[in-house]
Amino acid sequence: MTDPATPLPAFEPPAERAFLDWAHEVCERLWLEPGEDRTPDDFLGFLRRTYADNGALPAELLAPLVQERRTAEAGRFLARLAGPVRRETGFDLGDILLSEPPDEFQPTGTTQIGNITVLGVRSPDIACETAEGVQDYLMSRHRTVWPRCPAHRLGYHPVLTGTAPEWECSGGGGHRVPVFADGS
Numbered sequence: 001m002t003d004p005a006t007p008l009p010a011f012e013p014p015a016e017r018a019f020l021d022w023a024h025e026v027c028e029r030l031w032l033e034p035g036e037d038r039t040p041d042d043f044l045g046f047l048r049r050t051y052a053d054n055g056a057l058p059a060e061l062l063a064p065l066v067q068e069r070r071t072a073e074a075g076r077f078l079a080r081l082a083g084p085v086r087r088e089t090g091f092d093l094g095d096i097l098l099s100e101p102p103d104e105f106q107p108t109g110t111t112q113i114g115n116i117t118v119l120g121v122r123s124p125d126i127a128c129e130t131a132e133g134v135q136d137y138l139m140s141r142h143r144t145v146w147p148r149c150p151a152h153r154l155g156y157h158p159v160l161t162g163t164a165p166e167w168e169c170s171g172g173g174g175h176r177v178p179v180f181a182d183g184s
């Protein structure tokens, strides 16, 4: 992933209009929401960089790039969860990331963590869906509730209300803890 500190390319008004038109058109073709053009929308930032580097790529050429990016992001979040899972459950997550190329039913391909399909294209959505996939895998494969709130002894559920996913406990008034210790 590009360093978030790298400034996004900015276009002069006519090119900016052309960029936004292209972004809306390809998103519609690929069944995606272009989102708001504001930070921290990392997906629109990705589109902006792609447009700066390649111009108005046709949707079918953009699709594999979207798929590659989503799968790489899911793999990155999966790798960050593997350590805590091993420490807390003793189970190795192994290779539970699946990726299928685009087809007529999934215009940007399929990315799966275990049985859970990762549909998001924005990093926080991908993080939240990856956490859900890991949790679902541990339950279906190992009959193990992970993670569990140490105070209430209940399983957490992944939620995304801000820019980083959190685990929500159903005890104690629904308190939350970050999925990733550094809050990203």
Ligand SMILES: [Zn+2]
Pocket (backbone or CB within 6 Å): 149, 150, 151, 152, 153, 154, 169, 170, 171, 172, 175
């Ligand atoms: Zn709790």
